[in-house]
Amino acid sequence: MTAAEIHQPETGAMLTTADGAPLKEALARAMRRARFRAFLLVVPLLIFVLVTFAVPIAQMLYLSIHNPVFSDHMPRLTAYFEAHPDIDVPGEDGFAALALDLAASKKDRSAGRVGTRINYERPGSNSLFKSGARKAAKFKGPPYKEKLLKHRKDWADPHLWNVMKRAAQAHTLGFYAAALDLTYDKKGEITRVAPERRIYVMLFVRTFLLSALIAALCLLLGFPVAYLLANLPLRYSNLLMILVLLPFWTSLLVRTTSWITLLQSQGVLNDLMVATGMVGDDGRIQLMYNQAGTIIAMTHILLPFMILPLYSVMKTIPPSYMRAARSLGATPVTAFMKVYFPQTIPGIGAGCLLVFILAIGYYITPALVGGSTGELISNQIAFHMQSSLNWSLAAALGAILLFGVVLLYWLYDRLIGIDNMKFG
Amino acid sequence: MEESSAFVEFRNVQKSYDGETLVVKDFNLSIAQGEFVTMLGPSGSGKTTCLMMLAGFEPVTHGEILLKGRPINDVPPHKRGIGMVFQNYALFPHMTVAENLAFPLKVRKVSDADVETKVNRALEMVELPGFGNRRPAQLSGGQQQRVAVARALVFDPELILMDEPLGALDKQLREQMQYEIKHIHEELGVTMVYVTHDQAEALTMSDRIAVFEDGVVQQLASPADLYEKPENAFVAGFIGENNRLSGTVKEVDGDVCKVALDEGGTVNAEMVDAGGVGARATLSIRPERVELLGDDGTMPNCVLGRIEELIYLGDHVRIRMTVAGTDEFIVKVRNSADRRDLQEGDEMSIGWRSRDCRALEPIDA
Numbered sequence A: 001m002t003a004a005e006i007h008q009p010e011t012g013a014m015l016t017t018a019d020g021a022p023l024k025e026a027l028a029r030a031m032r033r034a035r036f037r038a039f040l041l042v043v044p045l046l047i048f049v050l051v052t053f054a055v056p057i058a059q060m061l062y063l064s065i066h067n068p069v070f071s072d073h074m075p076r077l078t079a080y081f082e083a084h085p086d087i088d089v090p091g092e093d094g095f096a097a098l099a100l101d102l103a104a105s106k107k108d109r110s111a112g113r114v115g116t117r118i119n120y121e122r123p124g125s126n127s128l129f130k131s132g133a134r135k136a137a138k139f140k141g142p143p144y145k146e147k148l149l150k151h152r153k154d155w156a157d158p159h160l161w162n163v164m165k166r167a168a169q170a171h172t173l174g175f176y177a178a179a180l181d182l183t184y185d186k187k188g189e190i191t192r193v194a195p196e197r198r199i200y201v202m203l204f205v206r207t208f209l210l211s212a213l214i215a216a217l218c219l220l221l222g223f224p225v226a227y228l229l230a231n232l233p234l235r236y237s238n239l240l241m242i243l244v245l246l247p248f249w250t251s252l253l254v255r256t257t258s259w260i261t262l263l264q265s266q267g268v269l270n271d272l273m274v275a276t277g278m279v280g281d282d283g284r285i286q287l288m289y290n291q292a293g294t295i296i297a298m299t300h301i302l303l304p305f306m307i308l309p310l311y312s313v314m315k316t317i318p319p320s321y322m323r324a325a326r327s328l329g330a331t332p333v334t335a336f337m338k339v340y341f342p343q344t345i346p347g348i349g350a351g352c353l354l355v356f357i358l359a360i361g362y363y364i365t366p367a368l369v370g371g372s373t374g375e376l377i378s379n380q381i382a383f384h385m386q387s388s389l390n391w392s393l394a395a396a397l398g399a400i401l402l403f404g405v406v407l408l409y410w411l412y413d414r415l416i417g418i419d420n421m422k423f424g
Numbered sequence B: 001m002e003e004s005s006a007f008v009e010f011r012n013v014q015k016s017y018d019g020e021t022l023v024v025k026d027f028n029l030s031i032a033q034g035e036f037v038t039m040l041g042p043s044g045s046g047k048t049t050c051l052m053m054l055a056g057f058e059p060v061t062h063g064e065i066l067l068k069g070r071p072i073n074d075v076p077p078h079k080r081g082i083g084m085v086f087q088n089y090a091l092f093p094h095m096t097v098a099e100n101l102a103f104p105l106k107v108r109k110v111s112d113a114d115v116e117t118k119v120n121r122a123l124e125m126v127e128l129p130g131f132g133n134r135r136p137a138q139l140s141g142g143q144q145q146r147v148a149v150a151r152a153l154v155f156d157p158e159l160i161l162m163d164e165p166l167g168a169l170d171k172q173l174r175e176q177m178q179y180e181i182k183h184i185h186e187e188l189g190v191t192m193v194y195v196t197h198d199q200a201e202a203l204t205m206s207d208r209i210a211v212f213e214d215g216v217v218q219q220l221a222s223p224a225d226l227y228e229k230p231e232n233a234f235v236a237g238f239i240g241e242n243n244r245l246s247g248t249v250k251e252v253d254g255d256v257c258k259v260a261l262d263e264g265g266t267v268n269a270e271m272v273d274a275g276g277v278g279a280r281a282t283l284s285i286r287p288e289r290v291e292l293l294g295d296d297g298t299m300p301n302c303v304l305g306r307i308e309e310l311i312y313l314g315d316h317v318r319i320r321m322t323v324a325g326t327d328e329f330i331v332k333v334r335n336s337a338d339r340r341d342l343q344e345g346d347e348m349s350i351g352w353r354s355r356d357c358r359a360l361e362p363i364d365a
């Protein structure tokens, strides 16, 4: 109440409308109606976004913590694990459940999927499950443990049982652990994976750093171009605008391929440098299939997304501001820094955010020109979506990425303010 | 050329933007310290261009501009120390009013304490104390205009330029601001160069007015002289209302001449810039200097006219008449107690004094 009192005139009386209702309530009522009307206008879009965007994201988030493959297809073993949570390598009863589930999985052809699920965490399990299922289908009766061990010694591996026990839990944070290079050790405690298998954290860090670097490069290169665009006479600026938009007219693949011809070690740029003697023939610079390739190509591709918001903001800054600043005694540099630049911040914010978020999700370009050092987290997500078919891990990686972006967005809002942003 | 004591001086200044046409042709103007000079002229006549050259934003194509006797052609704008008010105010939108006013002081490295007192003083001068924390967008047009004036004044420049500063305001506010700007000018004794295309504004505010047309100054004179003694047909037509009759010069006798009207009749007129005997001339007569004559009327110049239209305007009546072939002849009659009963279609004699009728060279002769 104290804050409100300060804003009130000396009388301290509540402001009211002509008919005596409190002014604030009347205002709120009027605003509510306007807001409702505005809401009705966006309903179609809202439904569209909900169906095509929000629902899939929710599904993905759920997939990252819920993987029922094992519990669905190995019901007996799942029940056994529930009854014996502390078991390491079980006796005959546990193997009986395993053998019967394997035999059943042979019939409904799910052995491969179960094997794949275990294979995520214990390489080699895929074939073990497939051949084990074939064998188990021929078992006439106990002793199952002995028969299974006769098939492969691996069935007694405590690690395998540890993995299966965890896979039996449909709801798990295991994929998030895996996405952060963590795993459950034999005792079921969270530890970091072996150093040579730690890739995701490093990839996340690299993705965020490279995206920030690309956004910074785009800003550095795009700012002067946007300034020219906004200040040149129309006939020149139109031509320049066409050049800026040119990348949008060509397919992404064509552009990326042309970067390869230009930048590879036997490419145009290196040939030129060798021809002019800048580097020796044996000192050709590696500009492709490494981080340099990713940075160069993505900066080029994302540049328009920086230039356009900058341009649209600069276009609205009349030249009289700079003139006013100079007539007031500011040098050209001071006038630019104190008067022009601050007014472009909404454009800078929008451009950087746009480029950064697009860069975080890019995967075709790094895949084509990035080599292994230029690979980004999206390439791993794509790999798990398409090749390893570990969708839950892909979902967990995606969710972490999403979380990172939301966090950054929140930070941006706190520091600069989303309301100040202008996309064009 | 002799060393002049002028505060600002334009010497034979020419300006071309494209190298093909001269936007300003041979512009000469000297302004004394503390003077209020207005550049008045129709749109596109080069007023802003002259002001921009003085402020340093447009290079001078030919000629020289002197400030306090020093040529400033090569001095960049921020070293000229000229306060400027722009047509759209150009208040920095990302700064508060106080920050806007502090800007010229901060770039001059004035101490923080001085900045505050000066900013407050400037805000008081334009009657906006307590508005320091607002953003320009939170001010009305008139308030923004005052802030723009305050910002141009706050660093105590000796010369202030204003380019149509009141163009965006409504009539009433414009008149009030005219008075306030004039008041500030008198109080501070600064030199002001003011641009407008509103002649009433120019007449009420200025010490001297330069009338621009097509890059040339047609006349530079005090408001009264400009109105009473226009030196050519353009100025006569541009400043105030004016009736035109055309004829041929018959006789010249020093400052006076006799002109034969095309439709017959001869009148006496003041010789201004019309050519010698036999030359064509435009006669310019102000509507309020024409008198309706009774049958007994005596005036050195008499012609017959017919009333076409009567427009009642309260304190005076405007009469549109057909006189000597033109039906656009306007007469203004004071709405006094003894005014005559007039009817449309009435024919009567009208007359004027010889010195109220100026013989000028026709514009398109």
Ligand SMILES: Nc1ncnc2c1ncn2[C@@H]1O[C@H](COP(=O)(O)OP(=O)(O)OP(=O)(O)O)[C@@H](O)[C@H]1O
Pocket: B017, B018, B023, B041, B042, B043, B044, B045, B046, B047, B048, B049, B050, B197
């Ligand atoms: N930057 C420019 N480039 C080219 N021509 C210009 C430029 N600025 C003005 N001109 C031309 O110069 C002439 C004079 O322009 P100026 O702006 O000085 O007129 P003005 O008297 O201020 O008119 P207004 O009353 O409309 O403001 C015009 O014909 C205009 O087209």
Ligand SMILES: [Mg+2]
Pocket: B047, B048, B049, B163
């Ligand atoms: Mg102008």
